[in-house]
Amino acid sequence: MTYAWLDAPATAVADTARQLVGWLAVANGVTIRLTETEAYAGLGGDPASHAHRGRTSRNAAMFGPAGHLYLYRIYGMHTCANVTCGPAGQPAGVLLRAGEVVSGVDVARSRRPSAKRDIDLASGPARLVEALDLPLTAYGTSVVDGTGPLTLRPPAEPVPDKRVVAGPRVGVTAAHDLAWRFWIADDPTVSAYRRHVPRTSRKDPRGMS
DNA sequence: GGACAGATTCTT
DNA sequence: AGAATCTGTCCC
Numbered sequence: 203m204t205y206a207w208l209d210a211p212a213t214a215v216a217d218t219a220r221q222l223v224g225w226l227a228v229a230n231g232v233t234i235r236l237t238e239t240e241a242y243a244g245l246g247g248d249p250a251s252h253a254h255r256g257r258t259s260r261n262a263a264m265f266g267p268a269g270h271l272y273l274y275r276i277y278g279m280h281t282c283a284n285v286t287c288g289p290a291g292q293p294a295g296v297l298l299r300a301g302e303v304v305s306g307v308d309v310a311r312s313r314r315p316s317a318k319r320d321i322d323l324a325s326g327p328a329r330l331v332e333a334l335d336l337p338l339t340a341y342g343t344s345v346v347d348g349t350g351p352l353t354l355r356p357p358a359e360p361v362p363d364k365r366v367v368a369g370p371r372v373g374v375t376a377a378h379d380l381a382w383r384f385w386i387a388d389d390p391t392v393s394a395y396r397r398h399v400p401r402t403s404r405k406d407p408r409g410m411s
Numbered sequence: 412g413g414a415c416a417g418a419t420t421c422t423t
Numbered sequence: 424a425g426a427a428t429c430t431g432t433c434c435c
Contacts, residue, residue, distance in 0.1 A: 371418070
């Protein structure tokens with residue numbers, strides 16, 4: 203399968219993020235309708251991007267062709283999923299921030315025992331990955347040709363523009379002015395927006411003990 | 412070699 | 424508001 207965004211330049215990553223709102227993410231018996239996405243560029247223009255400092259073993263997938271999984275571990279315990287955009291050599295990606303489980307709810311619940319309500323099953327990037335049970339071994343696999351565990355499918359009807367809101371990215375200080383987060387207005391599965399706040403109490407701030 | 416902050420989530 | 428807990432980056 204081929205889609206227009208697969209051939210879009212990396213500079214169009216925000217448009218791609220917008221388009222992917224409403225798409226279906228299918229993996230391991232669970233289907234999630236994406237309600238929230240976030241765009242990340244790379245070299246040069248986007249200090250918040252993992253690719254901003256150049257290629258590493260972790261972000262290598264972002265430097266590859268579009269339509270592949272860039273998975274990364276965050277805070278030592280959670281995994282987040284991006285879909286790569288742009289041609290090889292031009293890093294860009296769309297973070298799958300949240301979605302609504304539309305099939306396989308029982309399976310998703312068993313993977314997310316802490317979720318109190320169904321709308322909490324995938325209401326965050328790490329929650330979404332856990333609901334889909336995407337292992338790190340799926341790193342770099344295609345999301346459009348069926349060879350990997352995750353497949354992205356377009357919705358029957360695109361989400362109309364008037365239903366999609368754009369705003370600042372979550373948890374990001376750099377480039378705070380960019381409205382590169384997209385979500386469906388009033389959707390209960392959209393992750394709660396939190397202004398970036400530095401971590402507290404990593405160590406005794408006074409150096410006393 | 413070491414300190415630190417982070418595209419988070421869950422519990423107090 | 425704090426904890427769990429790993430890694431790239433920056434600064435010795």
